[in-house]
Amino acid sequence: MTNELLSSYKNNGFLILRKVFTKKEMNSVIDEVNNIFKIRMEKLKINFTLDNERNISFHSLRLFFESNPEAYIGCMIQAQNLFSVWSFATDTRLKNLLYSLEMKNPVLGIKPILMMMNKKTSTAERYWKSPPHQDWRDVQGSLNSNTIWISIGKTDADVGPIEVVPGSHKFGLKETIADDWFRHIPFDGEFKESDFISVPLNQGDLVIFSNFLIHRSGHNDSERHRMSLQYRYNDMSDHMYCSHCA
Ligand SMILES: O=C(O)CCC(=O)C(=O)O
Numbered sequence: 001m002t003n004e005l006l007s008s009y010k011n012n013g014f015l016i017l018r019k020v021f022t023k024k025e026m027n028s029v030i031d032e033v034n035n036i037f038k039i040r041m042e043k044l045k046i047n048f049t050l051d052n053e054r055n056i057s058f059h060s061l062r063l064f065f066e067s068n069p070e071a072y073i074g075c076m077i078q079a080q081n082l083f084s085v086w087s088f089a090t091d092t093r094l095k096n097l098l099y100s101l102e103m104k105n106p107v108l109g110i111k112p113i114l115m116m117m118n119k120k121t122s123t124a125e126r127y128w129k130s131p132p133h134q135d136w137r138d139v140q141g142s143l144n145s146n147t148i149w150i151s152i153g154k155t156d157a158d159v160g161p162i163e164v165v166p167g168s169h170k171f172g173l174k175e176t177i178a179d180d181w182f183r184h185i186p187f188d189g190e191f192k193e194s195d196f197i198s199v200p201l202n203q204g205d206l207v208i209f210s211n212f213l214i215h216r217s218g219h220n221d222s223e224r225h226r227m228s229l230q231y232r233y234n235d236m237s238d239h240m241y242c243s244h245c246a
Contacts, residue, residue: 001097001100001101006100006101006102009101009208009210011167012166012167013164013166013167013168013169013170013209013210013212013213014164014166014199014207014208014209014210014213015101015207015208015209016199016201016205016206016207017097017205017206017207017208018202018205019202019204019205020093020097020150020204020205020206021088021093021150021204021206022204023203023204025084025088025204026150026151026152026153026203026204027054028084029082029084029085029114029152029227029229030054030055030152030153030227031054032079032082032083032084032085033079033082033114033116033227034050034054034055034056036075036078036079036082037056037061037064037075038056040071040074040075041060041064044064044067044068044071046060046063046064046067046068047060047063048060053153055153055224055225058118058120058223058224058225061121061225062120062121065120065121069123072121076116079114079116080111080112080113080114082114085112085113085114085229086112088112088150088229088231089108089112089231094148094231097148097208098146098233101144101146101208102144103144103146103233103235103237104235104236104237105235105236105237106233106234106235106236107233107234107235107236108231108232108233108234109139109141109145109232109233109234110139110232112229112230112231113229113230113231114152114227114228114229114230115226115227115228115230116225116226116227117129117159117217117220117225117226117227118159118220118221118222118224118225118226119219119220119221120221120223121225124180125180125181126180126181126182128217128220129160129216129217129219129220130181130215130216130217131179131181131184131185131216132165132184132185132187132196132214132215132216133176133181133182133183133184133185133214133215133216134168134169134173134174134185134211134212134213134214134215135147135211135213135215135232136173136211136212137173137174137176137182137183138182138183139211139232139234141211141232141233141234141241141245142234142235142236142237142238142240142241142242143238143240143241144210144235144238145210145211145232145233145234145235145238145241146208146209146210146211146232146233147208147209147211147230147231147232147233148206148207148208148229148230148231148232148233149162149206149207149208149209149228149229149230150204150205150206150228150229150230150231151201151202151203151204151205151206151227151228152203152227152228152229153203153224153225153226153227154201154202154203155199155200155201155202155205155226155228156200157198157200157218158220158222158224159218159220159222159224159225159226160217160218160219160220160222160226161198161199161200161201161218161226162198162199162207162215162216162217162218162228163196163197163198163199163215163216163217163218164196164197164199164207164209164213164214164215165191165195165196165197165213165214165215166195166197168191168195168212168213168214169209169210169212169213169214170212171190171191171212171214172212173212174188174190174214175188185214191214196216198218211232
């Protein structure tokens with residue numbers, strides 16, 4: 001990690017790193033997810049077909065969701081338990097990244113998450129689109145806690161990349177309003193709609209951001225799912241966190 005990248009992370013509250021994971025690694029996650037769906041869909045006699053990029057075809061998934069939303073959601077729950085999803089959480093590349101961003105004793109903040117989001121396979125907006133928020137409000141970890149968001153497939157404008165407000169981690173913890181999702185941060189004069197920037201990523205790229213950074217989901221009602229791996233970390237060396245959590 002160069003000093004330039006470190007100071008960019010400190011100033012902007014996020015850092016984009018390209019090609020951290022290989023296509024092969026990301027495709028193996030896709031294959032594992034496919035397998036979960038395939039097993040369940042075949043039992044339910046729902047046609048399982050792949051598109052030309054190895055994903056389950058959107059048509060197949062939508063048919064599954066519409067005919068049996070409980071089973072679809074069950075598959076998504078099982079996808080959280082995939083070996084690959086958990087193995088990347090402790091990957092040396094991520095550990096080194098955390099150390100180079102000056103985390104001294106990183107620990108996982110919550111369980112690993114795999115998201116596969118699309119408006120057309122969700123029962124409510126809260127399942128595919130998060131409003132402006134800071135992860136710290138929910139996770140309440142160390143002051144230097146962060147989130148690593150890895151793009152499993154291509155996260156381009158069609159699928160609504162994550163959107164961030166550069167520098168907003170310096171605002172501290174913002175007031176929030178309860179909503180259907182959890183709690184959102186209203187526009188309050190300190191930041192506005194046009195401050196959001198979109199973070200498109202290619203397969204295997206990642207964005208790491210401070211858990212105080214204001215961010216939200218982009219819009220995806222395309223015919224593709226937006227797939228990401230998300231890991232949140234705390235630092236046991238943070239005095240405040242250490243004295244509250246252990
Ligand atoms: O992947 C996304 O769109 C954002 C998810 C998110 O912000 C969160 O879960 O905190």
